[in-house]
Amino acid sequence: MDRGAVVRITDVAALAGVSPSTVSKALNDTGSLRESTRARVREAADRLGFVPDASARSLSARRSFTVGLLSTDSAGRFSLPVVLGAENALVGGELSALLATARHDPVREQHHVRALVARRVDGIIVTGRTTEPREPIKVPMPVVYAFAPSSDPDDASVVPDDALGMRLLVEHLVGLGRRRIAYVGGRAEQAASLVRYVTLAAELAARDLAVVGEPLYGDWSEQWGRRAVEQILAGGLGSGSGSGSEKRDLPVDAIVFASDQLARGGCDRLRERGLRVPDDVAVTGYDDWDVMSLASRPPLTTVDMQLERLGQRAAELLIAAIEGDPARGVERLAPRLVVRASTLGDG
């Protein structure tokens, strides 16, 4: 392209017949200039298509007007919406976003951190793949952790309020008259699996109910969702599966899955066993990942963690910190209950 065509402030100054400093003042609405002069400069500027050089600007401003988005993950299903939400909010603050994905590699992460420091980013948003707390990074600028909180409670973190999400589900299910509720989690050691179970148990206990059977843990796949359903059904019937009268003996009237993927698998298997969702068994998912929650038959009642908003919130906190008003501690963002046919029938 027309490489040499970069317009400098002196070019504008020449065209407008003023000095470079006047151009700067005119375009930034500073200093004291006659309005006619400002107008003349502005016209010259956009006649030439002048766009001030950000490097020069940040050199003297001692600010880069850039923030780093450091993703432990390769920006997967969870961190991606967070990153997008953040990027979106940053644009409003006239900030640009430097993308840095570490792909779980500490060496790469370190490299990225150095690069961000070299660029003198005004701040950094760190996201992770899971809600497990992570080691904080050490940098000379404000940092906000999103989705995966910092293990240092003094750092600023924004995480989805999983407990509240589960509370909403319990209220919903119990409100529908469901009483015998089983739980299917993902990987046993992950916070998402555990927190959701613990909250479920506590909320049921508060209503003089209890989780049916032990919590079932496996992985986060649809296949495990299917198998878990079999275990639950088997639990109520002994091993033989006499068809037909199954419904009479159902050990549960609702199953809470820790993710939409699990729930979708669960719905499939329930249907294949001749059971109706939600008439015989209500099902709930978690995440509101549309590819799963909407494609499921029936579509899933689930919890939307509002990850985009979470990223946006992280950006807001970061901007505040950059402007000298840093936050401390973990902020929990309220999720949204999404009711669909897997609990409400065709309603």
Added chain:
Amino acid sequence: MDRGAVVRITDVAALAGVSPSTVSKALNDTGSLRESTRARVREAADRLGFVPDASARSLSARRSFTVGLLSTDSAGRFSLPVVLGAENALVGGELSALLATARHDPVREQHHVRALVARRVDGIIVTGRTTEPREPIKVPMPVVYAFAPSSDPDDASVVPDDALGMRLLVEHLVGLGRRRIAYVGGRAEQAASLVRYVTLAAELAARDLAVVGEPLYGDWSEQWGRRAVEQILAGGLGSGSGSGSEKRDLPVDAIVFASDQLARGGCDRLRERGLRVPDDVAVTGYDDWDVMSLASRPPLTTVDMQLERLGQRAAELLIAAIEGDPARGVERLAPRLVVRASTLGDG
């Protein structure tokens, strides 16, 4: 954090007992210095944790060592891997990636383009949501279009080779002895739907075969995949669906779906109709989107467009262009056939 702690080159110079210019030379391996001096400077530098200010560096280098990743899309399923692949390749070239998502809004896109120009990015990679050609952007630096090519054939674009992908599928299916092949596309007006059909038809014709029936177009949902299967089965049987002997009269022995989502829906419906995949009907998808292709029952034979590699390739072309060796025209990246149980049984 320790805001004031930013180390400048003069600090290093002072500690090492040399001048700033000597520090610069020592750290960049330029100029002529005694090795002992270089060592002394290096030590001082990392004792202080000196990281040169990128703004200052790019101001004098007249290069930002930054490239823009402009995504028309909100970095969705297709553009995301491209973006990640690109970011990954850029890191190798010591370049940072500025993320800019336009979300289909021309105003936002224009805003982002201005911001990228202001930052004097060394180049821009533009990605889109579909493979539809798009309007080029006008900027004074090299641009490479990835996934969605530029409508100007003189621009550099990298796109997946859909025709080759379909050719691989046809070879595979025909090699397995399948002869009566139907096609199910997504949205009728999209290049992905059309190119795949046209290539399928041509490849079959080259083997004295023809696509069974008309190509079926709908949307990209699983639901449409299921419905399409019904249309295909109905086509061979009249309207009444006498169960049991269905297999005798099957109008097809394979269905090529234009996406994994469609194919997964298709598999579900085939199974629900009592047909076995692939014994009765082989099924192929497209995209190798693991959430679909692996979760499908059976797992899908499909085509991996290698979008990460595509992004990587775009980055390579961009880097070459930045270094003065620009490419022209559309480069098609070979996809990879992924064979799974939906055509090969348990093999």
Added chain:
DNA sequence: TACGATCAGGAAATCGGATTCCTAGTTTCC
């Protein structure tokens, strides 16, 4: 009329490195 106050706009310093140009020392070679 004169003097201080206000105002418009220019000159120069600054941001932090990179790079070009010099200048003392040190070698080399005749």
Added chain:
DNA sequence: GGAAACTAGGAATCCGATTTCCTGATCGTA
């Protein structure tokens, strides 16, 4: 032994915009 050829490293300039400081002109008021 002296001139030419290197060497090591410092001083100064530059990148492009912002910002401070300053000057000349205009205005207001006694």
